[in-house]
Amino acid sequence: MDKLIDIKNLTVGYNSKIVLENVSLTINKNDFIGIIGPNGGGKTTLLKAILGLVEPISGELCFCDELKNRRSNIGYLPQVNKFDSRFPVSVFDVILSGLAGRKSWKQGFMKKEKDRVNEIIGQLGIENYAHKPIGELSGGQMQRVFLGRAIVSNPKLLILDEPDTYVDNQFENELYQKLKELNERMAILLVSHDVGTISSYVKSIACVNGELYYHPSNMITPEQLASYNCPIQIITHGSVPHTVLKTHHPHAHKH
Ligand SMILES: Nc1ncnc2c1ncn2[C@@H]1O[C@H](COP(=O)(O)OP(=O)(O)O)[C@@H](O)[C@H]1O
Numbered sequence: 001m002d003k004l005i006d007i008k009n010l011t012v013g014y015n016s017k018i019v020l021e022n023v024s025l026t027i028n029k030n031d032f033i034g035i036i037g038p039n040g041g042g043k044t045t046l047l048k049a050i051l052g053l054v055e056p057i058s059g060e061l062c063f064c065d066e067l068k069n070r071r072s073n074i075g076y077l078p079q080v081n082k083f084d085s086r087f088p089v090s091v092f093d094v095i096l097s098g099l100a101g102r103k104s105w106k107q108g109f110m111k112k113e114k115d116r117v118n119e120i121i122g123q124l125g126i127e128n129y130a131h132k133p134i135g136e137l138s139g140g141q142m143q144r145v146f147l148g149r150a151i152v153s154n155p156k157l158l159i160l161d162e163p164d165t166y167v168d169n170q171f172e173n174e175l176y177q178k179l180k181e182l183n184e185r186m187a188i189l190l191v192s193h194d195v196g197t198i199s200s201y202v203k204s205i206a207c208v209n210g211e212l213y214y215h216p217s218n219m220i221t222p223e224q225l226a227s228y229n230c231p232i233q234i235i236t237h238g239s240v241p242h243t244v245l246k247t248h249h250p251h252a253h254k255h
């Protein structure tokens with residue numbers, strides 16, 4: 001079977017306030033799903049439900065056997081991440097912590113694990129700041145490190161929550177190129193504001209706004225977005241659609 005996760009009629013919320021209702025989605029091995037939707041629509045909550053960080057109110061999440069150990073088989077890059085700059089942890093240690101699901105911290109990390117961290121550091125081209133404290137990095141450098149942490153265990157599923165916020169264009173291009181390469185060996189779920197940029201990389205799109213609408217291709221029109229109840233506008237430059245949020249009220253849904 002190619003299925004990694006089957007989400008069936010999932011309802012999730014906080015303190016009995018429902019955020020996502022009756023969501024169903026199947027994640028298969030080769031998937032690269034872009035998740036879009038307005039602020040407060042429940043994108044991060046969906047990821048947290050998959051990661052087991054919030055409990056479903058109702059519905060089911062079925063994991064294939066390979067994903068039973070979610071900690072080491074799902075890589076997660078959380079939404080930014082205002083790291084305390086005084087926090088005395090190095091880039092190397094942050095990436096190493098991505099292997100913590102594998103064994104108890106008390107056992108310490110073996111040479112094999114440290115070699116793996118160095119391999120990732122080389123792959124991401126971040127040797128120059130591998131031993132700097134994390135708090136001294138720029139936004140783009142930080143996201144590279146968190147990507148390293150998310151993929152160091154070679155997970156079956158990689159989940160990224162807005163990795164393209166607060167980063168430079170150069171990193172954005174590098175990131176999507178890297179994700180394309182990673183998608184050859186892992187499924188990817190990517191939350192992004194920018195459907196125009198992600199649509200040349202993702203294979204399908206899910207719109208999340210209290211509910212989830214699955215769109216099986218990477219091409220999406222404003223009419224389709226409207227019918228999915230997703231208040232996002234596409235502005236087209238030539239043949240490449242570029243996207244901005246139609247309404248951007250970060251606190252509109254807060255309570
Ligand atoms: N830990 C929490 N406790 C209570 N409410 C929360 C919590 N996290 C998120 N919410 C609320 O759930 C809704 C969806 O949030 P979120 O999943 O972060 O949306 P998105 O990622 O699409 O911006 C928002 O109304 C938000 O305020």
Ligand SMILES: [Mg+2]
Binds near residue numbers: 043044045079161
């Ligand atoms: Mg979010």
